[in-house]
Amino acid sequence: MAPPAAGAIAGRSDLARKPGPMGAFLDPALGVDPLPSWLELAFPGARAALVLGPDGPIDAVAVYAVATTGHSGCLVARIGPRGMAVNCTGLWALAADGLSLRTRIPAELATGDGEFRGDGILTVDSAVDVLAAEWLADGSFRIARDPE
Numbered sequence: 001m002a003p004p005a006a007g008a009i010a011g012r013s014d015l016a017r018k019p020g021p022m023g024a025f026l027d028p029a030l031g032v033d034p035l036p037s038w039l040e041l042a043f044p045g046a047r048a049a050l051v052l053g054p055d056g057p058i059d060a061v062a063v064y065a066v067a068t069t070g071h072s073g074c075l076v077a078r079i080g081p082r083g084m085a086v087n088c089t090g091l092w093a094l095a096a097d098g099l100s101l102r103t104r105i106p107a108e109l110a111t112g113d114g115e116f117r118g119d120g121i122l123t124v125d126s127a128v129d130v131l132a133a134e135w136l137a138d139g140s141f142r143i144a145r146d147p148e
Contacts, residue, residue, distance in 0.1 A: 021073065021095045023139035024049035024065050032064065039076065042084070045069045051133070051141045054078065058145055061105060063133050065141070067091075075101040075133050085131075099135040104128040105145070 024030050030049040034040070039048060043066050052063040060081075066074040074088035085103035093099075106128055127147075134142040 021091070021098070021135070021137055021139050022067065024051070024141070025067060038078070038084075039064065039066070042076070042086075043068050043074070048076075051135075052143050058105070058131070061131060063101075063131075063141075063143060065135055073099055073135065075099055075135055077101060077103055077131055077133060079103070079105055079131075094135065095137055098137045101131075101133045103131050105131050 025047050030051070032039075032048040032050050035043075035046065035048055039046070046069060047067045049065045050062065051065050052058070052061070054060055054062040056062075060079070062078040064076040064078070066076055068074060068088070071091050072088045073091055073094040074086055077085045079085065085101060087099060087101040089097075089099050130146050132142075132144045132146065136142065
């Protein structure tokens, strides 16, 4: 199975949102309760919305929008069994400017090809793609996967 084509990824990220940057947390289809243990450890007491599931267009990659108890909004990408990339900003900045996260992901992650150790890390050099996630100030999300 080939990785998805570069560009915008269809799916949950394209759903209509309630207005405002925190609208995803009002959408019961996106709410995550209880939080996965790894997310609860990283962000105790936070609220989360699953923007892109790990069984979606990019196998083994999930993207969460997280509202922390410290008045921050975060985009969290779970990559494989142990990888994680995070970018956070204050809620005022999120409401004004949105938030973006760009991180490298192994091209083989979507196909299951490649030589992975038990921790999800490739044992040989690999081509990488770039996962770009955006949490827009209007509460919508855009997710794309582009070759590096």
